[in-house]
Amino acid sequence: MATVAFEGLAIGGQRIASADGKTAPVYEPATGEILAQVAQATAADVDKAVKTAHARFSDGKWKQMRTRERGQILQRIANLIREKAEMLAQIESKNGGKPISAARGEIGAVANTFEYYAGAVNKIHGQTIPGNANGTLMTFREALGVCALIVPWNFPLVIAGWKIAPALAMGNTVIVKPASVTPLSALALADLALEAGLPEGAFNVITGSGSVAGKALVTHPLVRKISFTGSTEVGVGVMQQAAGSIKRVSLELGGKSANIIFGDANLDTCIESSLFSVYDNAGQDCCSRSRFLVERPIFDEFVERFVNRTKTMKVGNPADEQTEMGPLITPQHRESVINYMNIGDGEGAKRLCGGEIPGGDLAEGNYLTPAVYVNVNSGMRIMQEEIFGPVVCIMPFDGETEAIQFANDSAYGLSGSLWTRDIGRALRVARAVETGMLSVNSSSSVHIEAPFGGMKESGLGREQGMTALEHYSEYKSVFIAND
Ligand code: NAP
Numbered sequence: 001m002a003t004v005a006f007e008g009l010a011i012g013g014q015r016i017a018s019a020d021g022k023t024a025p026v027y028e029p030a031t032g033e034i035l036a037q038v039a040q041a042t043a044a045d046v047d048k049a050v051k052t053a054h055a056r057f058s059d060g061k062w063k064q065m066r067t068r069e070r071g072q073i074l075q076r077i078a079n080l081i082r083e084k085a086e087m088l089a090q091i092e093s094k095n096g097g098k099p100i101s102a103a104r105g106e107i108g109a110v111a112n113t114f115e116y117y118a119g120a121v122n123k124i125h126g127q128t129i130p131g132n133a134n135g136t137l138m139t140f141r142e143a144l145g146v147c148a149l150i151v152p153w154n155f156p157l158v159i160a161g162w163k164i165a166p167a168l169a170m171g172n173t174v175i176v177k178p179a180s181v182t183p184l185s186a187l188a189l190a191d192l193a194l195e196a197g198l199p200e201g202a203f204n205v206i207t208g209s210g211s212v213a214g215k216a217l218v219t220h221p222l223v224r225k226i227s228f229t230g231s232t233e234v235g236v237g238v239m240q241q242a243a244g245s246i247k248r249v250s251l252e253l254g255g256k257s258a259n260i261i262f263g264d265a266n267l268d269t270c271i272e273s274s275l276f277s278v279y280d281n282a283g284q285d286c287c288s289r290s291r292f293l294v295e296r297p298i299f300d301e302f303v304e305r306f307v308n309r310t311k312t313m314k315v316g317n318p319a320d321e322q323t324e325m326g327p328l329i330t331p332q333h334r335e336s337v338i339n340y341m342n343i344g345d346g347e348g349a350k351r352l353c354g355g356e357i358p359g360g361d362l363a364e365g366n367y368l369t370p371a372v373y374v375n376v377n378s379g380m381r382i383m384q385e386e387i388f389g390p391v392v393c394i395m396p397f398d399g400e401t402e403a404i405q406f407a408n409d410s411a412y413g414l415s416g417s418l419w420t421r422d423i424g425r426a427l428r429v430a431r432a433v434e435t436g437m438l439s440v441n442s443s444s445s446v447h448i449e450a451p452f453g454g455m456k457e458s459g460l461g462r463e464q465g466m467t468a469l470e471h472y473s474e475y476k477s478v479f480i481a482n483d
């Protein structure tokens with residue numbers, strides 16, 4: 001048997017074992033094989049990482065570096081990500097079960113994120129404000145201190161990048177807590193950041209469980225900010241625990257986004273795009289449009305064409321260039337998706353295709369074929385709860401008002417799409433849907449230049465764009481009297 005690599009915690013520029021030497025395996029979802037043994041941080045390791053990050057913040061080596069130089073280091077990280085893109089894409093594809101073509105796209109996006117914030121470093125600043133003639137009133141934008149960045153498994157490096165880059169750009173130091181099942185790419189990025197010249201201890205990675213390492217970060221008195229992406233359930237607990245020391249909190253949580261398709265939509269484009277809007281990353285996407293609302297006159301035609309195309313989706317090994325959908329992240333997660341399908345069956349919904357476990361070459365992986373449900377209504381659990389798998393519910397609507405009402409009949413409000421060629425209607429519906437992001441005649445929610453985040457129970461705060469920088473800094477007002 002091949003020896004499995006050991007991956008240590010990344011603290012202060014070193015890769016080290018945890019205090020008690022504990023490790024846990026991480027697996028390849030396509031085969032069930034062990035990819036690496038990863039250190040499991042204890043509360044003592046978290047304390048060490050936080051104190052290291054705090055010391056680096058306080059000594060000013062990063063925070064007080066000339067902003068132009070800080071930007072250059074972030075740009076060098078972007079360049080190194082591009083240089084090592086294939087290595088990083090292989091990690092993301094193997095560990096996350098992502099089709100290699102998709103993983104390559106994600107790594108490109110991570111480089112773009114660092115590049116965007118490299119350019120932003122010296123373009124965010126305070127103001128002088130007209131106030132009292134007897135003095136000068138001004139504001140400064142101050143870094144917060146140690147930021148704890150808690151990341152889920154579905155887009156491990158993309159989401160880590162959305163947090164690390166703006167946090168570092170503002171002069172903070174960071175501790176990343178990747179998901180237990182996908183820690184490898186964040187560790188590789190920490191190595192690249194050192195190579196790019198980032199001062200040791202400015203970017204640390206703590207691997208280990210949410211209940212031990214995550215909790216220790218959230219409750220540590222020297223952590224000033226928590227940026228959490230994950231489930232709404234865990235997010236609620238993070239917010240409650242952070243309240244104890246008034247930590248700044250941003251939350252990017254779950255979704256149950258609507259894909260609203262009007263009768264005048266260009267169905268050829270819409271069907272192809274909608275397929276990926278729900279099955280991308282095997283449906284394990286917070287922005288997944290898992291509720292399709294289709295105007296009644298085209299409902300039957302849309303469903304027939306969508307089901308036919310769903311049946312041709314290439315589910316297979318992520319390493320294969322032709323694969324459109326890889327396995328789900330873990331056997332347990334596949335169980336939970338199947339359980340939701342059983343709930344849907346019990347609620348009277350009708351499955352038109354998919355939801356099967358493939359055999360043959362794919363039998364060892366956590367594969368599941370994409371499933372389409374009709375005969376659904378807003379009262380059903382499969383229409384309200386985030387399934388986080390390749391399962392879509394399609395429901396008819398009559399007219400604009402009903403479309404908006406159905407779209408908003410959700411505790412979530414993260415993303416969504418709208419298909420129509422009527423510009424007036426596009427604007428009216430886009431304004432009325434309670435969601436943080438909406439794309440018209442498109443399924444793309446992610447633009448590094450624009451704010452990303454949710455309304456209602458989908459979250460608090462925004463990532464990406466210049467807006468993200470506000471969540472990693474605060475204002476200080478200074479008044480200087482004329483003497
Ligand atoms: P999760 O179970 O909530 O975990 C997210 C992260 O929190 C993981 O690193 C996890 O560590 C950690 N964690 C767990 N318990 C914790 C605790 N008590 N204190 C501190 N940290 C803790 O979410 P997931 O299963 O990884 O990801 C799926 C969810 O993320 C979905 O609901 C999805 O919608 C959401 N998501 C949202 C966005 C967005 O931008 N809105 C993007 C992607 C995903 P462990 O891995 O060790 O449990």
Ligand code: MG
Nearest residue numbers: 179230231234
């Ligand atoms: Mg989880």
